[in-house]
Amino acid sequence: MEFFQSVVDFFGSPLFRLIVNLIYLFGLVLYISIAKWTYSDAKRRGAMAFYWMIVAMLFPVAGWLIYIIVRPPEYLEDVRERELEVRAKEALLASGDLACPACFKPVDKDFLICPSCRRRLKKSCPSCDRALDTSWSICPYCQQIL
Ligand SMILES: [Zn+2]
Numbered sequence: 001m002e003f004f005q006s007v008v009d010f011f012g013s014p015l016f017r018l019i020v021n022l023i024y025l026f027g028l029v030l031y032i033s034i035a036k037w038t039y040s041d042a043k044r045r046g047a048m049a050f051y052w053m054i055v056a057m058l059f060p061v062a063g064w065l066i067y068i069i070v071r072p073p074e075y076l077e078d079v080r081e082r083e084l085e086v087r088a089k090e091a092l093l094a095s096g097d098l099a100c101p102a103c104f105k106p107v108d109k110d111f112l113i114c115p116s117c118r119r120r121l122k123k124s125c126p127s128c129d130r131a132l133d134t135s136w137s138i139c140p141y142c143q144q145i146l
């Protein structure tokens, strides 16, 4: 009975109350951080941030899990960055300037290799040294069979 008594004493002790209070405090901090995190994450992804924060607060675990599943997959700034990149590539193509097919940096029409990413762009004719398309089988300048 002595063991049982000490267990009862423990549950009535200030230490136990302290532990319980700490657990509550931890839960509260976790709850607030999840709400805050949901709000800022939703905002960065262009979702309805306030609405999702309310959902996460009303249903602390389930609401947050649902948000993780249905949230937009990308951050807004990533979407914007990709759009800018695509537009830059389109502008480059539209301008008629040649671009490296791998890194899209501008290249000259007789570059043999891309100076930025070292991708092979052309081969040089063994006879007249001009830059030729890698798929050509004859040099159109000097008729050298390749
Ligand atoms: Zn390149």
Ligand SMILES: [Zn+2]
Pocket: 125, 126, 127, 128, 129, 130, 139, 140, 141, 142, 143, 144
């Ligand atoms: Zn040639």
